[in-house]
Amino acid sequence: MAQAAVAHVEGQQHPIKLYLVVWGWLFVLSTCSYLVDYFGIHGYLRWSLILLFMILKAGLIVAVFMHMAWERLALMYAILVPPVLVLVFVGIMVFESNYTLFTRIIFFGAGT
């Protein structure tokens, strides 16, 4: 956080090298997630790899490219906590779609 005070003397100033390193990592992670599809990995391994690479990429973009890592906690939490609550919505809709699927199979039969 002492870093933050320095960084804000005139805007966000960080070495260009940092951006190039992050750029490189984003390329590597994108290639990895593409290879998951290319090699046809399936099941839980596929889903967990996709999610892992997705979260790492999103984290790098938000933390470094959008400078969130150098912001004060008040802004960080105000912006990053609300999207986490979307997971509750995800839970609700998983329930809902399971129910819809169940009723469709019961009343219309599978495959229609």
Place this chain on the structure above:
Amino acid sequence: MTDAALANTGAALTRPTGWRGIVADWSSDQRAFKNVSWGKAMMWIFLLSDTFIFSCFLLSYMTVRSSTTVPWPNPSKVFALTIGDTTIPLILIAIMTFILISSSGTMAMAVNFGYRHDRVKSAVLMLVTAAFGATFVGMQGFEWTKLIMEGVRPWGNPWGADQFGSSFFMITGFHGTHVTIGVIFLIIVSRKVLRGDFDREARGFFTSRKGHYENVEIMGLYWHFVDLVWVFIFAFFYLW
């Protein structure tokens, strides 16, 4: 209201950090975001609201995909391209991903050179970003054309669940719109940088507020967000 009050972000003061900092910032007078200008704070809040919009799109996609009894079309095959004699799965989408990531890289450097008052480098990098963005939209146009020619419609497609088309057009269409708007604003901001508007603190045509190089960073926030959304679309729609 004077500009000094809006531009003075109080960065010089030492403030508590950690949880004490959160409590102190939020319970203090005047403003919660201490060293962030209103322009930047409002861009973050806008991006938060946009996050919810895209979350709703991806959620509705998840709901229709997991509630249909008809098999979902395999995106790996649907978005495959045949180059020469070899059919490569998902290749166009992979290239689009790399283009958008590259545009984020050039944008981050444009922000950096902006703060160093290097007008030419900052503006050129922003124009490169805009060019990458335009290429991305062009490839998306190609993708849409190809799929429409193959018979994908919002109400049906030749390979499986009808909801595939509506989800695809809705999600990628909304994202493409964001990219297009970003390209337009990148061109506007780069023109301002090149003209030296932010050196003379020229007033904006819309807000009539004094311009600063922070405007480049705010533009960058929007652009990186567009890239961020694509990360999620790529994972959930194309790879899942």
